[in-house]
Amino acid sequence: MTALRQYGLLTQWQLRRQSASLPILVVVQALLAVGTVLGFGIIMGEMSGTAALFLATGAPTVTLITVGLVMAPQMLSQAKTEGSSAWMMTLPVPRLAFLAADLTVWTLVALPGTLLALLAGVARYDIELSIAAWALPAAVLVSLTAAAVGYAMAAVLPPTIAQLMTQLLIFAILLFSPITFPADRLPDWLADLHRVLPVEPMAELVRAGLAQDTFTVPASSVAVLVAWCAGSVALAAVALRRRG
Amino acid sequence: MAPRVLDVDDVSKTFRGRRPVRANDHVHLTVESGRVVGLLGHNGAGKTTLVNQIAGLVAPDSGAIRVAGQDAVADPDRVRRLISVQAQANVPITGLTPRTAIELVGRIRGVPRAQARARADGLLDALELTEWAQTPAHKVSGGVARLTAFAMTAVVPGALVILDEPTNDVDPVRRRLLWTQIRRLADDGAGVLLVTHNVREAEHAVDDLVILDRGTVRARGTVADLTRDLRGTLQLVVDLPTERDESPAHTWPDYVTAVSREGHRAQATVPAGRSAEAVAWAQHAVDTGTVDRFSITPASLEDVYIQLVADASATGAPRPLEGAR
Numbered sequence: 001m002t003a004l005r006q007y008g009l010l011t012q013w014q015l016r017r018q019s020a021s022l023p024i025l026v027v028v029q030a031l032l033a034v035g036t037v038l039g040f041g042i043i044m045g046e047m048s049g050t051a052a053l054f055l056a057t058g059a060p061t062v063t064l065i066t067v068g069l070v071m072a073p074q075m076l077s078q079a080k081t082e083g084s085s086a087w088m089m090t091l092p093v094p095r096l097a098f099l100a101a102d103l104t105v106w107t108l109v110a111l112p113g114t115l116l117a118l119l120a121g122v123a124r125y126d127i128e129l130s131i132a133a134w135a136l137p138a139a140v141l142v143s144l145t146a147a148a149v150g151y152a153m154a155a156v157l158p159p160t161i162a163q164l165m166t167q168l169l170i171f172a173i174l175l176f177s178p179i180t181f182p183a184d185r186l187p188d189w190l191a192d193l194h195r196v197l198p199v200e201p202m203a204e205l206v207r208a209g210l211a212q213d214t215f216t217v218p219a220s221s222v223a224v225l226v227a228w229c230a231g232s233v234a235l236a237a238v239a240l241r242r243r244g
Numbered sequence: 245m246a247p248r249v250l251d252v253d254d255v256s257k258t259f260r261g262r263r264p265v266r267a268n269d270h271v272h273l274t275v276e277s278g279r280v281v282g283l284l285g286h287n288g289a290g291k292t293t294l295v296n297q298i299a300g301l302v303a304p305d306s307g308a309i310r311v312a313g314q315d316a317v318a319d320p321d322r323v324r325r326l327i328s329v330q331a332q333a334n335v336p337i338t339g340l341t342p343r344t345a346i347e348l349v350g351r352i353r354g355v356p357r358a359q360a361r362a363r364a365d366g367l368l369d370a371l372e373l374t375e376w377a378q379t380p381a382h383k384v385s386g387g388v389a390r391l392t393a394f395a396m397t398a399v400v401p402g403a404l405v406i407l408d409e410p411t412n413d414v415d416p417v418r419r420r421l422l423w424t425q426i427r428r429l430a431d432d433g434a435g436v437l438l439v440t441h442n443v444r445e446a447e448h449a450v451d452d453l454v455i456l457d458r459g460t461v462r463a464r465g466t467v468a469d470l471t472r473d474l475r476g477t478l479q480l481v482v483d484l485p486t487e488r489d490e491s492p493a494h495t496w497p498d499y500v501t502a503v504s505r506e507g508h509r510a511q512a513t514v515p516a517g518r519s520a521e522a523v524a525w526a527q528h529a530v531d532t533g534t535v536d537r538f539s540i541t542p543a544s545l546e547d548v549y550i551q552l553v554a555d556a557s558a559t560g561a562p563r564p565l566e567g568a569r
Contacts (some may be wrong), residue, residue, distance in 0.1 A: 002354060005351075006352055009348060009351050009352045010352065011353075012348065013340070013348050016339050016340050016344065017337070017338060017339040017340060019339045020339055048519040061334060079326075082336045083331075083333040083335070083336065084333075084335050084336045084337075086296075086331060086333075087329065087333075087335045089299075089301055090299045090301065090324060090325040090327070090328075090329040090331070091324065091349070091352055091353070092321070092325040092354075093352060105439040115311065135523065137435070140343075153422075210544070243300065243301060243302055244259075244299070244302045244303070
């Protein structure tokens with residue numbers, strides 16, 4: 001109960017600390033999200049039906065992964081650079097509450113853009129969504145997994161290296177992961193690799209959550225994702241508790 | 245005897261790397277409830293490393309740390325509930341106001357909102373910060389930020405309060421208010437560990453002192469204990485003319501000891517019985533222009549400190565005024 005209260009207060013702390021830049025962050029995030037949907041459409045050429053639905057329901061996953069992997073740990077990197085993290089860590093707060101608070105702040109920042117991108121996709125490609133009741137918890141699972149990986153890196157690596165690493169990961173995820181295009185376009189070895197990595201399950205889960213009439217998510221994918229989530233949260237907890 | 249709130253027992257810590265640094269070397273230190281203990285030392289003496297180990301951010305290589313009886317090495321989470329820390333660097337609170345920051349920290353430490361607010365307002369008032377209570381943090385001065393950081397630590401003090409250079413950047417008037425508040429923390433039952441390199445200030449504000457130098461404890465005791473050996477001596481301080489900086493021709497008389505120099509100011513210890521001679525010597529130096537001004541004062545804690553941490557070679561032999569740098 002205390003931990004939950006502390007999480008709420010930390011979230012409030014982080015939100016207030018970002019308050020000056022929040023509006024611009026929300027706008028930039030929205031531009032990026034809408035840009036992903038429309039931009040990939042241009043790269044891929046004229047699409048219709050399933051292909052367009054595939055793209056439009058893949059774009060939110062890109063946003064969720066970006067928020068978790070890049071934005072949330074950026075707050076930790078920034079706090080390490082400006083010197084506030086060392087003090088914050090002396091507070092009697094569970095280490096994972098820091099992760100949860102940062103993830104919450106960035107999810108709130110990304111939310112308007114993600115919704116806008118979905119609407120843009122629907123309008124641009126003339127598709128219909130069929131949203132499942134569990135779409136929201138699925139999205140939380142996706143962000144949490146990505147954030148835990150990003151946070152573990154930010155906790156262990158020097159800030160500049162951590163930022164480079166997350167950017168490299170984002171590049172690989174955007175171009176070489178079956179999020180906005182089907183896995184059969186990838187070389188076999190890469191497609192096989194993606195069966196054990198969390199990215200494809202993330203995309204499948206979000207896609208099925210947004211268009212449950214067209215797409216399904218295999219149980220094996222959910223299992224892979226849950227395993228990654230548990231593993232990466234444990235890793236982040238260890239990284240945050242690490243003492244020099 | 246008051247209960248011990250901090251017991252640092254034989255703690256050593258080396259930071260590995262290309263050039264390993266022995267930051268703490270068999271350090272012993274205790275803080276009792278109701279006492280303000282000053283931890284004095286140069287930059288790099290190992291003070292902040294010790295603080296970080298108490299707060300569970302750094303693990304010692306060997307030794308034990310107990311806070312109010314709890315093992316800080318084995319259970320840092322539990323110990324963090326017993327301590328509150330003011331870091332050496334100011335905690336950036338951009339986006340918040342001093343009042344919100346103090347109140348939020350109080351609530352994070354588990355106090356209900358109304359109580360946290362009342363305590364925040366009390367501290368703001370006591371430190372004469374009410375004028376800036378609602379000012380966005382990026383618009384307040386360094387001193388106000390420093391005092392805000394203190395209030396964030398004092399809003400819900402633990403059994404042990406650790407203050408790392410709390411008076412930095414703070415103006416003389418508010419410094420006094422700050423010392424009053426630090427004393428109050430101890431009077432209310434906390435043990436206070438005050439980390440500083442400002443010896444003069446610490447002399448009047450702390451109950452006990454621990455002097456740390458290059459990772460080891462050089463001395464401990466009350467101010468009276470530590471200055472006892474110097475009671476039969478006086479301090480002769482001379483200001484050197486600026487233009488003679490490079491080659492002061494004059495030398496100290498042979499009865500002075502513990503010569504030191506800082507910029508254009510040089511200092512030496514004089515046996516009390518020879519103070520008249522020392523005054524005559526110094527007046528002569530002023531008359532001949534090798535010295536601008538001089539003063540003779542009783543030995544202070546700073547003198548003890550300098551003696552303790554000065555290079556072992558700085559003994560009583562006659563030496564040029566530039567002394568042991």
